[in-house]
Amino acid sequence: MTEATRRERLRAETERDIRRQARALLVEHGRDAVTLRAIARELGITAPALYRYYDSREDLLRRLAEDICTDLAARLNADLESITEDDVSAQVFAVCRGFRRWALAHPQEFALVFASTEDTLGRGGPDDHNQVGDQFGRIFLEVAGRLIAGHPLPDEVSADVPEDLHADLAAFQKVLLATVNDHGVGVDEQVLSLGAVYHITQSWVRIYGHVALEVFGRFPFALANPEPLFDSMLAEIMGGMGLSQQP
Amino acid sequence: MTEATRRERLRAETERDIRRQARALLVEHGRDAVTLRAIARELGITAPALYRYYDSREDLLRRLAEDICTDLAARLNADLESITEDDVSAQVFAVCRGFRRWALAHPQEFALVFASTEDTLGRGGPDDHNQVGDQFGRIFLEVAGRLIAGHPLPDEVSADVPEDLHADLAAFQKVLLATVNDHGVGVDEQVLSLGAVYHITQSWVRIYGHVALEVFGRFPFALANPEPLFDSMLAEIMGGMGLSQQP
DNA sequence: TCAACTTCGTAAACACCGTTCACTGAACGT
């Protein structure tokens, strides 16, 4: 049977309930509405009880952000399952569109995870790769890495990456190579060149930029339907890597 | 002398003081620290007095955001003054770098203005062009428009903008033309083509994307110095428009 | 000048909030 004692089971259960309620409050009424008292009220307990589970409200929000990342990652991975393994281009489209769709459907969660000042959502020390949002970053980047793996960039694209960026990009390259290779695909730094890593980073900038602008309504003019703009950008990005686009 | 009565002068004065204190609190301790009571305390009055000036805390934050936009616009305009009028390329660099520099130096203000969900920072109805952040958008876009005006795009760049975007882009094109022409430069829609407008929009996406990622620390890997990445992106954008880059 | 009116600011109160602390009672290991 379950090794866990009765107490441990109960604890895990209410911990899940707390996060679920917190999540509901965030989604429905925004970040400021995620109050300890409101959560406790909804759960039929008192606010100080929450301190048995979290150090503070800020701590709870931080963990909530991690949950959101995990969920987003799971969702995007699920979307990927339904795509034939060898059509990596379609996978990239799926991840990017899925990210946009999720962000638009969950603006509060997007804002919490992807648009919080570093000090409001604590990010301790230099544990660079355990940062919030990384869960998702991994997915996007891994898919992008796989894409490159099966389809080396045309030489002229990866021509000139600034000297100053070599060190940072090389470090990122190592992480990316490790991630991709962990999933069975064999790639080396010949294929996933520094130029490719640079291109991937720039793509992330554009995708994030569009999604954030759309979620926050900060496009410089009224867009009746921003979707074609996004798709066109996606096609442009893929095209710039020498790939065919698709609808 | 001043037409204003004594009361009106005093009112304007404390209104300025309120905003100034609110601003200071935002900058130093973040959005949540912008408290009516804290502001009042600092000003030597009581919190309810603030309701003579603002409908609510949210209202105050909204006006604060407008102030911030105005200041940013003024600052960037000042930077522009010091650049010879005919070197529009340099002007674009100045505005983009100035925007990044400002955002990094004022993360809390950036977050408030450029990364708030639409409903947390109220944006009533469809008064599309009075929206928060527009003040700045205008500057960026006007400079970009001037750039295009003096330097028509190569034909192949403005080739294919998606059919679905024509209407939105055309509307934006009209606004842009009006803005640019208001400042003396004569342009028509032959030069500032739909393709050019599209290109400008995509450039804004990239610039915003980079700056937001940097401010929020959401780059997928640790960047020792993100500046070369930004400059390289800028050069790429300018290059894509057939312009020479510069250091 | 003096009365009527407008406007800024106050004090008190209400309902919330995060957080701390001493405490109870049930589950737990032995």
Next chain:
DNA sequence: ACGTTCAGTGAACGGTGTTTACGAAGTTGA
């Protein structure tokens, strides 16, 4: 059976946004 661990409580403290009734000035017109 007994001491220990620990989830949860209730009261309290200081903080918050906001409303309300009220006083004290500034303003205005006769």
